[in-house]
Amino acid sequence: MQRVIEKYCEMPVTIRRPMWKLWHNIIIWIDKNKDAVFMNYGYHSLNGDSKLGLESHDERDRYCIQLYDYVVKDVEIEGKEVLEVGSGRGGGASYIARYRKPNAYTAMDISSGVINFCNAYHKVEGLEFVVGVAEKPPFKDHNFDVVVNVESARCYKDIKHFFSQVYRVLKPNGHFCFADMIKKDEFEGIRSDLVSAGFEVVKEQNIADNVVEALNLDHERRESAISKKVPRFLRKSFLEFAGAKGTERYESFANGKMEYWAFVLRKS
Numbered sequence: 665m666q667r668v669i670e671k672y673c674e675m676p677v678t679i680r681r682p683m684w685k686l687w688h689n690i691i692i693w694i695d696k697n698k699d700a701v702f703m704n705y706g707y708h709s710l711n712g713d714s715k716l717g718l719e720s721h722d723e724r725d726r727y728c729i730q731l732y733d734y735v736v737k738d739v740e741i742e743g744k745e746v747l748e749v750g751s752g753r754g755g756g757a758s759y760i761a762r763y764r765k766p767n768a769y770t771a772m773d774i775s776s777g778v779i780n781f782c783n784a785y786h787k788v789e790g791l792e793f794v795v796g797v798a799e800k801p802p803f804k805d806h807n808f809d810v811v812v813n814v815e816s817a818r819c820y821k822d823i824k825h826f827f828s829q830v831y832r833v834l835k836p837n838g839h840f841c842f843a844d845m846i847k848k849d850e851f852e853g854i855r856s857d858l859v860s861a862g863f864e865v866v867k868e869q870n871i872a873d874n875v876v877e878a879l880n881l882d883h884e885r886r887e888s889a890i891s892k893k894v895p896r897f898l899r900k901s902f903l904e905f906a907g908a909k910g911t912e913r914y915e916s917f918a919n920g921k922m923e924y925w926a927f928v929l930r931k932s
């Protein structure tokens with residue numbers, strides 16, 4: 665299972681999509697208290713920026729929330745129409761909907777299991793979760809002011825086509841807030857796919873050091889949740905997926921083989 669996580673992107677798409685659904689269903693089965701609402705590695709500022717103000721019940725998810733906050737912080741969200749693609753267990757969608765007050769926030773994921781979980785769990789005005797595939801978003805052209813995509817796109821069947829679909833559903837001058845891990849030698853290709861889709865790069869930053877710092881600060885919480893909830897035979901896979909210290913994923917960020925890029929792009 666561990667090797668499957670490491671080699672996931674190299675597998676045929678016919679296996680990858682059902683695997684996400686299976687993975688979500690395993691988490692729904694394991695996480696009976698519904699404690700896990702994020703599936704990203706997190707972000708922590710290294711510049712001594714002032715601490716992000718959070719309600720006490722959001723503190724547990726501080727680092728994962730800080731990633732979402734970093735990704736959207738330079739873009740106007742209040743009163744806007746926002747789409748998120750690959751919203752997972754919905755924590756990021758809930759954070760943005762509650763703190764940044766869009767007019768409507770549509771959060772889409774490929775897995776119907778996780779979408780049912782999100783619609784039952786996250787009750788926020790204007791926030792809706794829908795099933796959909798990133799490369800074929802079921803929305804009309806020029807529909808959204810902002811599209812958000814966090815730690816989801818790297819292994820899509822056709823990332824170039826996904827970028828063109830984001831461009832299609834955005835209104836003119838709309839923003840695409842995109843963050844994901846990218847192998848060092850794949851960065852130039854992905855950046856050029858974004859530009860060929862028609863986007864103007866407003867901001868781009870390799871935040872791998874910030875991600876490693878977040879994983880360090882969040883390590884105890886991640887490890888203890890996994891050892892409490894996950895059956896022994898699945899623990900190594902969950903630690904790898906969570907980027908816990910000592911895993912290949914953690915080391916790949918720490919040694920620079922894997923970068924983590926955050927982009928703000930504009931439909932020009």
Ligand SMILES: C[S@@+](CC[C@H](N)C(=O)[O-])C[C@H]1O[C@@H](n2cnc3c(N)ncnc32)[C@H](O)[C@@H]1O
Binds near residue numbers: 752756772773797798
């Ligand atoms: C690592 S999780 C990140 C979830 C969330 N963005 C977060 O930060 O917590 C990646 C998510 O992308 C979704 N996903 C993977 N491939 C997809 C596709 N082709 N279309 C839509 N969602 C997809 C998965 O089901 C999963 O929920």
